[in-house]
Amino acid sequence: MNRRRKIAGGILVTAGVLAIIIGLVLPPMIQPAATIPPPSPGGNSHGGSGGTTPPCTTSCTPPTCTMNCTPPQTDTQAPTTTIKINGPLAWNRTGVGYYYPNFTITLTATDDENISRIILNDTGTITTFAGTGNTTTVTTTITTAELHTIWYYSNDTAGNKETPQLATVGLAVPDASDLESTINNSRIDNAGIKNAMDAKVRSGALNALSNQLNALDGKHGLDQATVDLLQAMITAITSNQNATSQTAGNPAFLSFTPRISLNNKFPLIVSILILIMSLSSLSANTASTRQQPTLYKPQSTR
Numbered sequence: 396m397n398r399r400r401k402i403a404g405g406i407l408v409t410a411g412v413l414a415i416i417i418g419l420v421l422p423p424m425i426q427p428a429a430t431i432p433p434p435s436p437g438g439n440s441h442g443g444s445g446g447t448t449p450p451c452t453t454s455c456t457p458p459t460c461t462m463n464c465t466p467p468q469t470d471t472q473a474p475t476t477t478i479k480i481n482g483p484l485a486w487n488r489t490g491v492g493y494y495y496p497n498f499t500i501t502l503t504a505t506d507d508e509n510i511s512r513i514i515l516n517d518t519g520t521i522t523t524f525a526g527t528g529n530t531t532t533v534t535t536t537i538t539t540a541e542l543h544t545i546w547y548y549s550n551d552t553a554g555n556k557e558t559p560q561l562a563t564v565g566l567a568v569p570d571a572s573d574l575e576s577t578i579n580n581s582r583i584d585n586a587g588i589k590n591a592m593d594a595k596v597r598s599g600a601l602n603a604l605s606n607q608l609n610a611l612d613g614k615h616g617l618d619q620a621t622v623d624l625l626q627a628m629i630t631a632i633t634s635n636q637n638a639t640s641q642t643a644g645n646p647a648f649l650s651f652t653p654r655i656s657l658n659n660k661f662p663l664i665v666s667i668l669i670l671i672m673s674l675s676s677l678s679a680n681t682a683s684t685r686q687q688p689t690l691y692k693p694q695s696t697r
Contacts, residue, residue, distance in 0.1 A: 470553035474506035476513060478547060478562055484627050486569060486577055491542070493565040493573070495631055503532045504549035504557075516546040516559075540566045568635045569628045571596050577625060582616040601629050 479501040482494030510526030524533040542565045548557040575596045595604040612622045
């Protein structure tokens with residue numbers, strides 16, 4: 396009886412040891428149940444008090460930024476720029492505004508937020524003006540005589556760029572054709588008076604034209620503004636003609652007047668000595684030419 400108990404006990408011990416060994420060697424066949432998180436305090440989207448909110452799959456609202464956030468851009472409107480050009484003398488030549496002796500460009504940029512800069516491109520020469528605030532006005536004066544192609548636009552601090560705008564303007568001395576065109580396009584209501592003025596322009600009788608303008612001021616549709624414009628054009632044309640004729644008829648070597656000073660005294664003395672030597676040589680040659688030697692001829696005796 397005792398022997399049987401010992402055998403049974405040995406069997407149980409052996410089985411227990413085998414069970415421990417098998418449990419350590421073989422992986423567990425049954426996984427533990429997953430832990431279900433507790434429901435959120437606010438309940439689900441269906442109004443219940445338990446469960447979780449299903450994830451968003453369509454038309455989702457992005458989460459609100461709480462740290463190191465970049466504010467969304469709200470300014471999407473580009474600024475607008477206007478241009479104004481004026482000068483001492485202005486007239487129209489073949490549909491283009493011309494000025495003399497210079498003209499001033501005024502640019503005004505307006506934005507709903509903040510102007511950053513104004514850019515002016517004058518026939519390839521680019522000038523950038525700094526801007527600030529909702530409105531910025533800048534000016535520049537042009538003195539180069541040519542036909543100017545002007546592009547201008549503005550940027551704001553949000554990076555919005557205005558579409559460049561174009562203006563064409565000329566700078567030149569008025570000529571006779573400009574004067575005649577201005578007369579023909581004026582409000583003078585008498586064709587005969589216009590023809591008489593045109594004839595004076597073609598013949599170059601600008602002084603006579605000026606006198607006629609003064610006599611007709613306020614008559615036949617000739618107002619003060621037109622008289623002032625035509626008189627200014629006559630003055631510019633006459634001044635340019637006088638300057639041109641003086642340059643062509645009086646070259647520098649004809650109008651040169653030596654100035655005696657310590658700086659040019661030595662060249663002047665050398666020039667005087669050369670002149671004296673030249674005159675002396677010329678006088679000697681002239682004297683030798685005039686005096687013929689008397690040749691002695693002995694008289695023969697018979």
